[in-house]
Each structure stands twice: as C-alpha cells, then as structure tokens.
Amino acid sequence: MADNDLPKTPNPWENFTSEQIENLRRAEEAAAVELVGFARWLLLGSALADLQQEAKRRANSQTPQGRRYSDMWEGLVQHTPHLARVSPPERSDAIWLHAHREAVMAWHHALPPKRRDSLRTPRVIRRNFEVDTGVAKPKRMSREPAIKKCGPGIAAAIDEAVVDLRNVADDLVRVNAGAAGLAYDLSTPELTVESACAVVEVYDTDGARRLAVAILAILDPASPTALAAPIPTTIH
Numbered sequence: 001m002a003d004n005d006l007p008k009t010p011n012p013w014e015n016f017t018s019e020q021i022e023n024l025r026r027a028e029e030a031a032a033v034e035l036v037g038f039a040r041w042l043l044l045g046s047a048l049a050d051l052q053q054e055a056k057r058r059a060n061s062q063t064p065q066g067r068r069y070s071d072m073w074e075g076l077v078q079h080t081p082h083l084a085r086v087s088p089p090e091r092s093d094a095i096w097l098h099a100h101r102e103a104v105m106a107w108h109h110a111l112p113p114k115r116r117d118s119l120r121t122p123r124v125i126r127r128n129f130e131v132d133t134g135v136a137k138p139k140r141m142s143r144e145p146a147i148k149k150c151g152p153g154i155a156a157a158i159d160e161a162v163v164d165l166r167n168v169a170d171d172l173v174r175v176n177a178g179a180a181g182l183a184y185d186l187s188t189p190e191l192t193v194e195s196a197c198a199v200v201e202v203y204d205t206d207g208a209r210r211l212a213v214a215i216l217a218i219l220d221p222a223s224p225t226a227l228a229a230p231i232p233t234t235i236h
Contacts, residue, residue: 012079015057020050024080031082035090036120038108045098045122047083048091051076093122104129 013021027047030040052064055076059069077084086094097104107129108116119125129135196208 012076015054016050023047024050024083028080028082031080031086035086038116038119038125041094041122041125042097042101042105044083044086045094045096045101047080048086049095049098051080051083052091052095090122093126096126097122100129103133107132 013024016024023043024047027044030043034040035044051073055069055072056062056064058072058075059066061069063069064073104125108119108125111119119128
C-alpha cells in the first residue's frame with residue numbers, strides 16, 4: 001500500500017498513529033501475498049484490530065455489530081482491499097490471536113517445529129491453542145453439515161464453510177517429503193494433516209483434489225462443490 005493510496009481528503013487514517021499506519025501498510029502488503037502462516041496472521045490480526053476499533057469509534061458502538069458499524073467498517077477497508085477480502089470468521093479469529101498474542105506466541109514457540117509448521121490459519125491456530133491450554137475440549141466432527149443446523153444464520157455458516165474449505169485446500173497442497181508411504185490416522189488434527197500429505201504425495205494434487213470433492217459429496221451432497229461430483233450409491 002503506497003503513500004499515495006492513502007487518500008488525503010477525507011483522511012481515513014486521521015485517528016491512527018504513525019505506527020498504526022505503518023503496521024496497516026505492512027499487513028495490507030502481507031495479505032496481498034498469502035493468507036496463511038502464523039507470523040502473517042499475527043500481523044494481520046493487529047491491523048484488523050485497529051480497523052475494528054476505529055469502525056466502532058465512528059459508529060459509536062461498543063461491539064463490532066450493527067448496520068452503522070458495518071457501514072463504518074466498509075468505509076475503512078475500501079482503502080485496504082487485500083485486508084477486506086479476509087472473511088468475517090478469519091477476521092474474528094485473527095483479532096482474537098492479536099488480543100491473546102503473548103500467551104499464543106509463548107505456546108507456539110514451545111511446540112515441536114513440525115507441528116508449528118502445520119498451524120497455518122487463524123482458526124486452526126486458535127483451536128489448537130484452546131485445546132492445548134484447556135480452554136476448550138476437542139470437538140468431533142458432526143455428521144450433519146453445519147449449514148443445515150444454522151437456520152437463519154446461513155450467511156455465517158457459508159463463511160465458516162469457506163474457511164474450512166480453504167483449510168482443506170491448504171492441507172492438500174502441502175507435500176510431506178519425508179513420508180515413506182501412504183498411511184492414514186485421523187485420531188488427531190495433526191495426524192489428519194499428515195494423512196492428507198501422504199495422499200497428495202502418492203496421488204498428486206489433482207488426484208487428491210478429486211478425492212476431497214468426492215468426500216464432500218458424501219458428507220454434504222447439497223453443497224455447490226459436491227453437486228459437480230458423482231455421489232456413490234453405496235458407502236461401506
């Protein structure tokens with residue numbers, strides 16, 4: 001985000017300090033490159049938190065909710081188009097990471113390198129932190145698609161699904177060069193990633209993506225992605 005990208009009149013950053021503006025610039029540049037990685041999401045979380053705080057101030061709101069807050073938010077992020085593409089669930093988790101950054105960074109630093117490398121999105125980082133520190137218990141995947149349970153919250157459910165699919169895609173394209181063969185163990189999130197890497201290594205990315213689409217067709221036949229895939233008549 002170059003200096004001339006920050007409009008002078010009216011100035012959307014008039015209540016930001018020079019440090020916040022520089023941090024915002026760095027976050028916008030990082031978001032333009034990739035939306036994965038622990039350090040990148042800490043940076044994005046700090047910038048998104050500043051944007052959220054300013055939107056709340058302009059909306060005279062104590063919470064990031066409501067039509068006026070949404071209008072103020074949209075008015076701000078139109079000047080940071082790459083940060084604007086961060087989905088609401090990712091935004092919420094990134095801001096949470098920033099709010100708890102000292103504890104999260106200490107926990108992350110103590111992890112084995114291989115596990116640290118597998119934590120690439122804010123939702124995965126937050127869930128692993130909460131489980132490891134006892135804030136939350138591990139959740140088993142529901143057989144009923146989340147969208148079907150949400151009723152009026154269909155938009156939020158779609159956002160959640162987009163994030164989950166992005167996480168699946170991230171796992172599928174990572175290749176574990178040290179894998180000796182195809183092995184499956186879905187007992188923990190970390191071993192799930194290892195199994196996904198083994199699939200990619202053996203069947204290449206195209207084959208792995210076809211497998212992912214086929215699994216989605218079984219779990220949620222109504223999803224747009226699943227509708228493009230043949231659904232097995234019998235599941236053993």
